[in-house]
Amino acid sequence: MQTIKILWSEDKGFNEEELDRAASIIREGGLVAFPTETVYGLGGNGLLADASKKIYEAKGRPSDNPLILHISDMAMLSSIVTDIPESAKVLAENFWPGPLTMVFNKKDIVPGTTTGGLDTVAVRMPVHKGALEFIARAGVPIAAPSANTSGRPSPTRAEHVAEDLDGKIDMIIDGGYVGIGYESTIVDVTSNVPTILRTGFITKAMLEKVVGSVAIDPGISGGSVRPKAPGMKYKHYAPKADMIVYRGEISNVVRAINRDVEKMATTKNPDLIGILATEETRGMYPVGQVLSVGSRSEGTAGRDLYDVLRRFDEIGVKIIYSENFDEMEKSEAIMNRLLKAAGQRWIDV
Ligand code: TXA
Ligand code: MG
16 A cells, blocks of 8 residues: 655645545545644544554554544534533533543444444544644544554654554655644543543643542553553553663762663663653763753653654664653653653662
8 A cells, every 4th residue: 555645734734635635535434644732643534443443453453442533623522422521521621622532421323443342432632733624624533543553652753653654554644743742641531530541741730620639540550450541551652672760869860870871881882772861961971872852941851752762762772771750840641651661660769
């Protein structure tokens, strides 16, 4: 299969003909990868069982791992869920369109293949202008997981999508870099107390400010409790190298990483040692391959996390020493992704 590439940009938007073509590919059951504000999604018609099957195949994803349906307006929501609880109305008013996914009871029109056999369906209205326009033009809810091969870091640039899926899908909409760089917050609104199933840019504190008490699914951090979002049980975002996170005050972290890198460099080629750093600290490591995931002070440290993990894979480093982001504002989602990539390996310094 030849994968067609089209462009979307903030100032130019879409070429109308190309947008029509993308929308008809979706309606007819094909696959189109598209940018959102979180990560790139691999889109298919959410109401066609065959389109969902193709998504699972292209990603190599287990079919018990349900997909998120992306909508462009509230009428689309009403067409796929049986009821909209009060808490969901409040959350939608405050955070939609945006990086929040909510889990509802589904109507029969949504096929079980899309929801991994569950009676519930996850729904998100993205705020990315290109994504919204694309969904509205398609006129159907678009089922979209992150547009990566299962088990690889989620794509934050169209090049990442092409690396994993070129030749396996019909089209890629290239919208450049995404803004946030990690996946949406997922909240189950079918229970009495809204429950966070996956952390993201919208934090627990932000949710509680508008709906009161919010619970966190105990299975979320990858311990022995079974998570309620089926996808959270899989080992995600795993780089090929071993990875270890250093936790503690940043000056101690830099010192400890340098000490361990120097020790390692006596037996290993220093070019095969990776250091995951930030703009503020990248110049503090004399030995090893240093990559920055963004700025601590500007709060952009999450945007390039997945890109950096992919680049370490390309370089072929054997071990990655990583700084932590515990002290940063909105760090819970980034630390969740980072510790997953590290297989929960960290040391306190
Ligand atoms: O930011 C995002 O959410 C991105 C972009 C493309 O929108 N999408 C994304 O999709 O991260 P994916 O497939 O990589 O992750 C979907 C997560 C999985 O952990 C899945 O188990 C959970 O959502 N999920 C989907 N439907 C669910 C349901 N009915 N109940 C509980 N969890 C559900
Ligand atoms: Mg994913």
